[in-house]
Amino acid sequence: MFVTLWHFTGRKNRVHWTRTCMNSSRSRLISALATSPARLLDGWHTLASLLDDGEIPLPFHSGLPAGVTVTIDARLLRPTQSVVGFREVAAKRKNIESKSRRKRVAWLRKKSVPVVIGPGGVPWMVDGHHTLRALVEADVGDKTAFGHILANWSGLDSAVFWRRMRENNYVYLQVPGSRTRLSPARLPVSLLDLQDDPWRSLAWAVGKAGVYEVQNHVFFQKFHWAEFFRVRITWDNSRKKNFRRAVATAMELACTPAASHLPGWLPSGEADANPEDAETALLATDLELAAALQGV
Structure with a gap:
């Protein structure tokens, strides 16, 4: 219901509506924390981190327009490059695992990933591959990433979509150490498929x-x-x-x-x-x- 209300009230009213909702639900929140503190404290830490920034992102869906801030499971994002540097991934993984949940959420929020929605509603990440590969591998339960929609090109056919991706430097198809370029169909399916x-x-x-x-x-x-x-x-x-x-x-x-x-x-x-x-x-x-x- 939150997403539907936000969508119809518009971006200007998002923070105001959220604060009103939080104030009216405070007693219920306190009651819930009293009955199940272990389960809800993690969620409260996440929400508190988001409220510190003054904005609640929307859960990702394929109909979102450009400019919207989103949350998405990092494992669902499609890479736009074929390799990463494993040393950088290792450093970021160590950093992620060293943080408390609240600090980790705040850090990931600052690492918001640019996303292009492609044909079929597929979310393609244009940057942040090292950070989110590290998140996927890290010994933490929550794999939620933060992003922002660069463009929604879900209505384009595949050929036009990939031409726009190349024209806007939203994809890196160069094979490392070679003049050969990958076809988009050969890009890794998941972050875990990226090579070193x-x-x-x-x-x-x-x-x-x-x-x-x-x-x-x-x-x-x-x-x-x-x-x-x-x-x-x-x-x-x-x-x-x-x-x-x-x-x-x-x-x-x-x-x-x-x-x-x-x-x-x-x-x-x-x-x-x-x-x-x-x-x-x-x-x-x-x-x-x-x-x-x-x-x-």
């Missing part, structure tokens, strides 16, 4: 160090950096110290004119590089944990 690309982890670590400007509005930015490093740096990924050396080399290369065409490039005099930030990221992701994720 060590150079994508390398690009993440260098960005974490502040050597280039991480631009969250540029989708798939780190993939371009990964390809730049791929043809210039190789290492034996079976030993953690080798990856650390690769990061040090990549940090130097990232400031050279050869990288000036890449999104977020900063010349050496402007880069706010902090090797300790990269080191912190590396300490959070030992090779054993990253390797273990390959078996999930």
Whole structure:
């Protein structure tokens, strides 16, 4: 009933209506908490985190328009890329598992994932693959993700839909280390089907160090950096110290004119590089944990 009322009263009245509903139901909420506190406290923490932001998102459904904030089970989202960096996934998984439920909800809310609704009502995630892969794998029961609808193209046929996705940079079909492009039909079906690309982890670590400007509005930015490093740096990924050396080399290369065409490039005099930030990221992701994720 909440969703129906929100839909007809409009966006401006959403927060006001929610507050009115909460005030009128306070006695019932207190009564419910008294009779079943263990079951309801988790839900209260989630609701409290959402109210802190002043907005309640809608449960995902295929008829939602662009601009709406949603909640959705992360396992239902379809990837728009074929690989992730397992080291980054490992770091985010550790971060997720270290948080209380309320803090985890607040953190995931800030990591709102852009979603395009495609033919058949399929939700395609345009960004946030590492965060939500980590959430799916994490030892937490609630797999709820937060997102915002970029576009609802559910009425398009498949060919037109994928042309628009490419034109808007909403999909990354490049095969890592190759000039070949995947057909959309060969994209992974789920987040757990994403494969590891060590150079994508390398690009993440260098960005974490502040050597280039991480631009969250540029989708798939780190993939371009990964390809730049791929043809210039190789290492034996079976030993953690080798990856650390690769990061040090990549940090130097990232400031050279050869990288000036890449999104977020900063010349050496402007880069706010902090090797300790990269080191912190590396300490959070030992090779054993990253390797273990390959078996999930």
